[in-house]
Amino acid sequence: MENKFHLTIITPDRELFIGEVVSLNSEGSEGHFGILPNHAPMIATLVPTVTTFQDVSGKQHTAFTSDGVFKVNNNKAVLLCNSAEWPEEIDKERAEKAKERAESRMKEKDKNLDSTRVQLALLRALARLKLAQQI
Ligand code: ATP
Numbered sequence: 001m002e003n004k005f006h007l008t009i010i011t012p013d014r015e016l017f018i019g020e021v022v023s024l025n026s027e028g029s030e031g032h033f034g035i036l037p038n039h040a041p042m043i044a045t046l047v048p049t050v051t052t053f054q055d056v057s058g059k060q061h062t063a064f065t066s067d068g069v070f071k072v073n074n075n076k077a078v079l080l081c082n083s084a085e086w087p088e089e090i091d092k093e094r095a096e097k098a099k100e101r102a103e104s105r106m107k108e109k110d111k112n113l114d115s116t117r118v119q120l121a122l123l124r125a126l127a128r129l130k131l132a133q134q135i
Helices: 092-108 113-133
Strands: 005-010 017-026 031-036 042-046 049-055 060-065 068-073 076-081
Touching: 017 042, 017 060, 017 076, 031 076, 049 076, 049 113, 060 113
Parallel strands: 005 076
Antiparallel strands: 005 017, 017 031, 017 049, 042 068, 049 060, 068 076
């Protein structure tokens, strides 16, 4: 039995983290989930959230991860998401504006509104703001 697993967090633009970890917590469309070494194979749709993980040196990491997909199999976990940032990279004002934009679109009640898209935009902004407030 292994006491660690390999984690990759990638977006179309960057590799946020690649390394050995002992635990991971993130969120999928069916709720929060936690991964430990030797986890059963699993696939999930990711929603924008604050993802945390502990590396093999014991250091705790926290990052914003956007919508995407998650897979774990054979002690290899991958978060493939549309965007991801470390807390210090988050532009709080930009996230505030994105939140206001999404909220005002929701209030417009436009029948052509792509509500899933707006909800995801709001979730991205809220998760970024939550993380930015933690630093
Ligand atoms: P916005 O409407 O402000 O672009 P968004 O949620 O639509 O926000 P994303 O599609 O998630 O943005 O990301 C597009 C790019 O912009 C990614 O590279 C992402 O890392 C970056 N990004 C978006 N918002 C922020 C932010 N508040 N702080 C830092 N980087 C951001």
